[in-house]
Amino acid sequence: MSKDLIDQIVNNVLQGRRNKDDEGIEEGMAGDPGVAELVQEALDNGIDTNEILLNGLSKGMEMVGEKYETGEYFIPDMLTAAEAVEEGMKVMEPHLVKGESGSGKGKVIMATVEKDLHDIGKNLVSIMLKGAGFTVVDLGIDVPAARIVEAAEEEGAGLVGLSALLNTTMSNMGDVVKELEEKGLRDKIKVIIGGAPTSEDFAKEIGADSYGKDAFAAIREAEKLLK
Amino acid sequence: MNQADRLSERGIVVHKPYARLSQEQIEMIDKASLDLLEKPGILCYHEESVSMLEKAGATAKKTREGEHDAWWVSIPAKVVRQALDTAPSRVTLGARNPDNKVVLDAEGNRVYFGSGSETNYWLEVKPETFTSKVDGHERTIPVMKRNRGNLDYLCRSAHIAEQLDNLDFFIRNVNVQDSDITTENKDVNVFFAALNNITKPVVSGVADFDQLESIVNMAEIIVGGREELVKNPVVSFITSVIKSPLQVVGETAEKLIAIAKLGLPVVISTSPQGGSTAPIDELGMVAQVNAEALAGITINQLANPGAPVIYGAVPVRARMDDLHDMYGVPEFCHYNMDCAQMARYYKVPCYSTAGVGDAKVPGIQASVEKMYTYTAVPFAAPGLVHYAFGLLDKTQTFSPEQAVLDNHKIGMAKFLHRESGVNEEAVEKTKKTIEEVMHSPYRMYARYARGMLRRGEIFGGFPFEGEAEDQDQTLLQVKEHLNELEAREHQHLPEDICKKIFESTPGLLDRLNPYK
Numbered sequence A: 001m002s003k004d005l006i007d008q009i010v011n012n013v014l015q016g017r018r019n020k021d022d023e024g025i026e027e028g029m030a031g032d033p034g035v036a037e038l039v040q041e042a043l044d045n046g047i048d049t050n051e052i053l054l055n056g057l058s059k060g061m062e063m064v065g066e067k068y069e070t071g072e073y074f075i076p077d078m079l080t081a082a083e084a085v086e087e088g089m090k091v092m093e094p095h096l097v098k099g100e101s102g103s104g105k106g107k108v109i110m111a112t113v114e115k116d117l118h119d120i121g122k123n124l125v126s127i128m129l130k131g132a133g134f135t136v137v138d139l140g141i142d143v144p145a146a147r148i149v150e151a152a153e154e155e156g157a158g159l160v161g162l163s164a165l166l167n168t169t170m171s172n173m174g175d176v177v178k179e180l181e182e183k184g185l186r187d188k189i190k191v192i193i194g195g196a197p198t199s200e201d202f203a204k205e206i207g208a209d210s211y212g213k214d215a216f217a218a219i220r221e222a223e224k225l226l227k
Numbered sequence B: 001m002n003q004a005d006r007l008s009e010r011g012i013v014v015h016k017p018y019a020r021l022s023q024e025q026i027e028m029i030d031k032a033s034l035d036l037l038e039k040p041g042i043l044c045y046h047e048e049s050v051s052m053l054e055k056a057g058a059t060a061k062k063t064r065e066g067e068h069d070a071w072w073v074s075i076p077a078k079v080v081r082q083a084l085d086t087a088p089s090r091v092t093l094g095a096r097n098p099d100n101k102v103v104l105d106a107e108g109n110r111v112y113f114g115s116g117s118e119t120n121y122w123l124e125v126k127p128e129t130f131t132s133k134v135d136g137h138e139r140t141i142p143v144m145k146r147n148r149g150n151l152d153y154l155c156r157s158a159h160i161a162e163q164l165d166n167l168d169f170f171i172r173n174v175n176v177q178d179s180d181i182t183t184e185n186k187d188v189n190v191f192f193a194a195l196n197n198i199t200k201p202v203v204s205g206v207a208d209f210d211q212l213e214s215i216v217n218m219a220e221i222i223v224g225g226r227e228e229l230v231k232n233p234v235v236s237f238i239t240s241v242i243k244s245p246l247q248v249v250g251e252t253a254e255k256l257i258a259i260a261k262l263g264l265p266v267v268i269s270t271s272p273q274g275g276s277t278a279p280i281d282e283l284g285m286v287a288q289v290n291a292e293a294l295a296g297i298t299i300n301q302l303a304n305p306g307a308p309v310i311y312g313a314v315p316v317r318a319r320m321d322d323l324h325d326m327y328g329v330p331e332f333c334h335y336n337m338d339c340a341q342m343a344r345y346y347k348v349p350c351y352s353t354a355g356v357g358d359a360k361v362p363g364i365q366a367s368v369e370k371m372y373t374y375t376a377v378p379f380a381a382p383g384l385v386h387y388a389f390g391l392l393d394k395t396q397t398f399s400p401e402q403a404v405l406d407n408h409k410i411g412m413a414k415f416l417h418r419e420s421g422v423n424e425e426a427v428e429k430t431k432k433t434i435e436e437v438m439h440s441p442y443r444m445y446a447r448y449a450r451g452m453l454r455r456g457e458i459f460g461g462f463p464f465e466g467e468a469e470d471q472d473q474t475l476l477q478v479k480e481h482l483n484e485l486e487a488r489e490h491q492h493l494p495e496d497i498c499k500k501i502f503e504s505t506p507g508l509l510d511r512l513n514p515y516k
């Protein structure tokens, strides 16, 4: 019974179905319970949150990653699956005890820096990080350095992810690092940057901890930084 | 959709064929062509054709052209109209695998892409690794190796053509120049090489009249008899019966009449060159090439009314610096689109051309020239588009790597003709989707792209992208893919059929027998 539910969660992550209204990759699935309903049912049946997270949601997402690597899945499949995981996490949230391993891989603040409105890449990174089991607080676009640091402190985040697509705005990433230093938070909060004009070298230059060239690099780096 | 359009899964339906010519202009060209057939008329080098035409109402006057007897034949419009009345509007090109049949309908809009035709050279990529003097790095470069065409290349081509999903019919693409190939055994060997390696329609010219019987016999063995062959003509023919301007070639007319009597499909192919053997301006070219195609169709229909015949116009333009053919130019598209409209007007299936590269090597320039005509010509919805795979150096050279690239480009050209999907039901669905996305956290449509992705409704993009940032790796990637295609299982004829063919076909070379 519990095994069956967990398998269904995995399958629905693969199909990218948030809830019963969603279609899957295969047609004709609308109406069947999706990830949200299945996670709820699992909780009602007293299945451990850890079990749901590790063997259900994360396992599903891992399989999605493998399918992407082999060329069976594409970005839309990954994003859709990640959304389904996010929906499952929402249902789990009230049941997760702070600090317990079930609370995921850690908390990340994501933002596009001040004066920059580009967010397609940043959203992709946010969704994928969520799908990989991180808790993500996405502050949106055009976010001043002070606001980013404030949110990171309030939320108790271990990592700040910054995105910039303009070479006129990338310098604002350095401001975030400075602001963290000034507030004495730099040793507690790591910084990762990304976006087309940025680079490994630029990350070093502004004193960020890491650079990610795409969403997969973002996950890999975040896992290292939050270990 | 027209019924014949539905009968075949292959090719692509062009929903709204582009009409470059107005109805009035079509009628003007029709009239001009018919006037030309009456005056100056055609210069015919084939006595039997002359007497058939005379019997039907033409007048002929004997003359002498160099060493040959010839006749100026004035064909009145009604003789041509009569022939057009008996010519069928639907012609099927059969195939060893019946699913691969090509169903041509002059009143439908389905377009098929095929290969062609007898290049002297086979140009192959041979990757070689060098150390660059620029940066000291090792680099693998696609070195080109050019060889004379031979039987082995022809077999390989047919096998590759079997694998290319956008190739619908096979016209042999390399000329065979092996030392054991002679005029007396060439046809049987090239037909067998094709038929034994591909299950799609095989369309071809015949060099030596005496081998026609053996070829037909071979095809009959494959399908199980004459009647079966007429139903499923696994071989169809091309006859270049016209020598532009407006001359009927004796030996070819002989073949045309024999094929008509057999009831097998035949393409009347005429290929004038604008600027040398035809006027270079659009009207002049089309008026002449149309007259030439009509003359061929008339002879064919007089020989056997109702025989399956295809209007084959291959009008090309001359290069102004050396009078070679030129394919990747705007005039080529104009000529060919017009001819497609003329054939449709006559309700006779059309054989057209796109995708020859004038460039000598595979790659950028060749691909640009090809893409240009792949995109333009099919918009006029001719039935058959030949010369579409791997041809370079204005049909002198065949490159298998380019053929693989062309297969992809033809996929793009075909995709253009997908329907828009605008309808009432879809509008409601679209509004709902956009509203849903507007209220979702990231306002992304990725989720909604998936269905189309899975149904194959999203074009796949360029499959031969390399990883390097300082080198074009396309040809290297294509080469790898080509190696995979060539390694796939061969679709040879069954052993018993091969045995029968070898027993009854004089001149067939033993080394072509896969069971030996």
Ligand code: B12
Residues within 6 Å of the ligand: A115, A116, A117, A118, A119, A120, A121, A122, A124, A125, A161, A162, A163, A164, A165, A166, A167, A168, A192, A193, A194, A195, A196, A197, A211, A212, A213, A214, A215, A217, A218
């Ligand atoms: C789409 C787009 C826009 C859209 C943005 C819509 C949206 N919702 O984001 C609109 C039209 C609004 C826009 C506006 C402008 N744009 Co614009 N835009 C682009 C474009 C075409 C694509 C960007 C994109 O979405 N790429 C796709 C995503 C998936 O890739 P990505 O963003 O790079 O993200 C990936 C990685 O970089 C990485 N990543 C990204 N962020 C992060 C963060 C972290 C932490 C990590 C680890 C990784 C990571 O992972 C992502 C996934 O793989 C780029 C061209 C380009 N090639 O980048 C120009 C481009 C960025 N824009 C440009 C310009 C100039 C502008 C404008 C100034 C134009 C104008 N004159 O008005 C305005 C500026 C608006 C503003 N103040 O920001 C220039 C920037 C030039 C420069 N170097 O400074 C570019 C490069 C175009 C060009 N070549 O001129 N733009």
